[in-house]
Amino acid sequence: MFTEFALASLLAIAPLAGATPDVTVKVLPSEDCSSYPGYDAASNTAGPWTIQLVDSDNVAIEGFSDTSVYSVSFNPSTDPKPSLRWGSITFPTRNDIAKNPLQCDAGVLQGWVPTDLTAAGAPTSYQWTPLVISPYPYDAALMWKVSGEVPQIFEQYVGDVKQDGVFLGSYNTSTSWGLTYEPANVGSSNQDYYYARLLGPNSADPTTGQALGANETTAFIKITA
Numbered sequence: 001m002f003t004e005f006a007l008a009s010l011l012a013i014a015p016l017a018g019a020t021p022d023v024t025v026k027v028l029p030s031e032d033c034s035s036y037p038g039y040d041a042a043s044n045t046a047g048p049w050t051i052q053l054v055d056s057d058n059v060a061i062e063g064f065s066d067t068s069v070y071s072v073s074f075n076p077s078t079d080p081k082p083s084l085r086w087g088s089i090t091f092p093t094r095n096d097i098a099k100n101p102l103q104c105d106a107g108v109l110q111g112w113v114p115t116d117l118t119a120a121g122a123p124t125s126y127q128w129t130p131l132v133i134s135p136y137p138y139d140a141a142l143m144w145k146v147s148g149e150v151p152q153i154f155e156q157y158v159g160d161v162k163q164d165g166v167f168l169g170s171y172n173t174s175t176s177w178g179l180t181y182e183p184a185n186v187g188s189s190n191q192d193y194y195y196a197r198l199l200g201p202n203s204a205d206p207t208t209g210q211a212l213g214a215n216e217t218t219a220f221i222k223i224t225a
Helices: 002-012
Strands: 024-027 045-054 067-073 083-092 102-105 108-113 127-130 142-144 152-158 166-169 176-182 193-199 217-224
Touching: 067 108
Parallel strands: none
Antiparallel strands: 024 152, 045 102, 045 217, 067 083, 083 142, 083 193, 102 108, 108 127, 152 166, 166 217, 176 193, 176 217
16 A cells, blocks of 8 residues: 555656646648558548647656546436536546547547446447547547637647657647646546646636646647657
């Protein structure tokens, strides 16, 4: 138990790998899937692939790929079973667990995610489901089963040097994400994880005015073909 606690503490406050670099971004067309890696013109799809944390402040999660958590709704007085209200794309604290693949279909970013729960509360009805950026700019997670902003993809440049790959963001300008450690008892997965929110216009805490939360670090999210 001490070992598990020590690992969780390390992941939550790991030393910085060096600040996420300043970049210039160029938003790519998203009317179809042609700007995404692995584009198939015949079907107007691209993928599936995973997304990956890169240039992270937190050395412990550099290169990690995406998982997910979801919110459960259940009133035993009226509901025959629990239901899945909404879900968020997140990142694990260990990179050897199952991932949620993403794809583009006719210009829409989708995740292979659960859309319902069994009577016992287990995730079920996995399907390709549209993903959006939460409508709250200070809590702009990549989510499903909610309304929100359309995700975008970008090229990134450090100085005049184009960085390899395609990066996820939105608002025509934003590709930096904030990562906050959450323990196993927060969310549905029964595993600790990192909650990810897009940092952009009006993303500061509306109460404190701080750009980042306590122990929140930053990273870019790259599509890994």
